[in-house]
Amino acid sequence: DGGITQSPKYLFRKEGQNVTLSCEQNLNHDAMYWYRQDPGQGLRLIYYSQIVNDFQKGDIAEGYSVSREKKESFPLTVTSAQKNPTAFYLCASSIDGVAGSVAFFGQGTRLTVV
């Protein structure tokens, strides 16, 4: 079955630790995105990538890093520089990022700082 797989579903991070969230898609989509969702809020764009080996900062990139070494993979690292990382993280992909292409979302990773 085609889709977007995020792992883990739940993640706990200690203060000062870096953690990496996995996002894999087998839809052969060129564009991939990371969003953050806080309770009662909409989604905010962290990073996006429209092609392998290229990515751009979104609205709230500070404290995060990404890589896009393979078309199907777009991991997100939450660094210790991110002061308030507790949130629900959603990865998405779309065919090519142009108007009309629907973004499909993974099931999300809930990150909690302990």
Add this chain to the structure above:
Amino acid sequence: ELKVEQNPLFLSMQEGKNYTIYCNYSTTSDRLYWYRQDPGKSLESLFVLLSNGAVKQEGRLMASLDTKARLSTLHITAAVHDLSATYFCATGPTDGLTFGKGTHLIIQP
């Protein structure tokens, strides 16, 4: 900076009633998406609207787009409990979408 505003943010309604959710956005855009999110779950795509005057319907939900007014609506007809969820609209350029804060919809028997 693109801003997307939804209203209402919370809506409690009875089954069988009709209601409309509004989505206003601040800068020109020719594409508008509606998504549904169930508690603790991911987002499910409902509609993609790509031109002024576009109207799409699926079951009891109908979405429309007025690009001149920078307004999209999601109309619910004869609501049923299964439609209880949070609904998001989103728009923006090709490099990622800007989302509204969502409308938390509760439909009571």
